Amino acid sequence: MKRILVTGALGQIGSELTDALRDKYGKDNVVASDLQEPCAETKAAGPCEIIDVLDKNALDAVVKHYKVDTIYHLGAILSAVGEKNPQLAYQVNMNGLFNVLEVAREQKLERVLVPSSIAAFGPDSPKNNTPNDTIQRPTSMYGVTKVAGELLGNYYVKRFGVDVRGVRYPGIISYKTLPGGGTTDYAIDIFYEALKNKKYTSFLGPDSRLPMMFMSDAIKSIMDLAEAPFESLKHHADYNVAAVSFTPQELADAIKKRIPEFEISYEPDYRQEIADSWPASLDDSCAREEWGWSHEYGLEEMVDIMLEKIQEKLS
Numbered sequence: 216m217k218r219i220l221v222t223g224a225l226g227q228i229g230s231e232l233t234d235a236l237r238d239k240y241g242k243d244n245v246v247a248s249d250l251q252e253p254c255a256e257t258k259a260a261g262p263c264e265i266i267d268v269l270d271k272n273a274l275d276a277v278v279k280h281y282k283v284d285t286i287y288h289l290g291a292i293l294s295a296v297g298e299k300n301p302q303l304a305y306q307v308n309m310n311g312l313f314n315v316l317e318v319a320r321e322q323k324l325e326r327v328l329v330p331s332s333i334a335a336f337g338p339d340s341p342k343n344n345t346p347n348d349t350i351q352r353p354t355s356m357y358g359v360t361k362v363a364g365e366l367l368g369n370y371y372v373k374r375f376g377v378d379v380r381g382v383r384y385p386g387i388i389s390y391k392t393l394p395g396g397g398t399t400d401y402a403i404d405i406f407y408e409a410l411k412n413k414k415y416t417s418f419l420g421p422d423s424r425l426p427m428m429f430m431s432d433a434i435k436s437i438m439d440l441a442e443a444p445f446e447s448l449k450h451h452a453d454y455n456v457a458a459v460s461f462t463p464q465e466l467a468d469a470i471k472k473r474i475p476e477f478e479i480s481y482e483p484d485y486r487q488e489i490a491d492s493w494p495a496s497l498d499d500s501c502a503r504e505e506w507g508w509s510h511e512y513g514l515e516e517m518v519d520i521m522l523e524k525i526q527e528k529l530s
């Protein structure tokens with residue numbers, strides 16, 4: 216039987232992943248944790264704990280108490296917040312991951328899942344169809360922690376036999392929990408503003424093409440990877456996963472087809488430099504070949520769902 220701990224369970228991905236894991240493995244088998252008491256809804260739905268991932272004793276105690284065998288480690292600082300406070304991003308993303316991996320090693324856990332990001336690539340990586348295995352020299356602190364996290368995860372597999380797995384997520388698009396301070400957040404903000412004010416000022420320029428993915432595919436990717444037989448994996452903490460790739464202008468055009476009065480304008484800020492250093496699209500053939508990854512949602516379905524669900528939230 217699986218006993219799972221989710222860190223960062225209040226976040227954009229952690230909140231929806233916790234629900235999906237509870238649906239699959241049973242609500243009592245998934246412990247939600249974050250810096251604050253995970254919300255009333257998650258508490259009602261299953262066990263909840265306050266855990267700062269920088270506090271290894273707290274992690275240790277919760278893992279022992281609930282006999283956890285698998286950790287989904289989602290607690291992190293994202294790119295835009297990380298560039299404002301690189302020291303915090305380093306602390307949380309590096310030392311938090313190190314604590315999780317050490318607990319997994321010491322308590323002989325079955326598996327650790329930890330997302331990486333397109334941010335693990337940099338301006339020297341091929342920009343289009345970025346291969347899984349290529350040069351990685353990220354220039355943001357977030358990216359530095361993400362590539363180091365991948366290397367650390369792979370090291371724990373090889374050196375200690377801890378089964379660490381991770382996908383490199385593109386920008387994740389969702390409507391349930393607001394994003395936590397990333398460079399791809401424009402692609403969520405735009406829907407709220409389109410519905411509320413019929414206009415949006417993008418902090419990325421019109422032609423900033425980035426890989427993106429709808430939340431349902433993001434959840435599916437990490438849960439599918441978790442279930443893959445170890446023997447079929449040639450990679451571990453560093454799988455490219457792709458779905459769609461678009462620019463702010465293309466997203467605005469798709470929204471305008473549904474809301475003809477919608478207008479977009481552009482005022483690029485410090486996040487433009489971060490976006491410019493990332494891939495425009497990813498080659499995810501390793502994930503497709505090694506564990507059968509495939510995405511379901513394209514741009515048009517995603518735009519329809521986002522507009523419908525956010526409209527429901529706003530009314």
Ligand code: NAD
Binds near residue numbers: 227249267290333386
């Ligand atoms: P988020 O910012 O929405 O949530 C992160 C959560 O971590 C928050 O609830 C926060 O309270 C928690 N947290 C921060 N510091 C912590 C600490 N010291 N101890 C415990 N919890 C702490 O982030 P997210 O979008 O849900 O991202 C989750 C993971 O997915 C991260 O590793 C991120 O790098 C990765 N990822 C996300 C995206 C995306 O578009 N959302 C894309 C690529 C990769």
Ligand code: AKB
Binds near residue numbers: 399
């Ligand atoms: C961010 O923009 O920081 C995240 C990511 C792509 O890692 N959404």
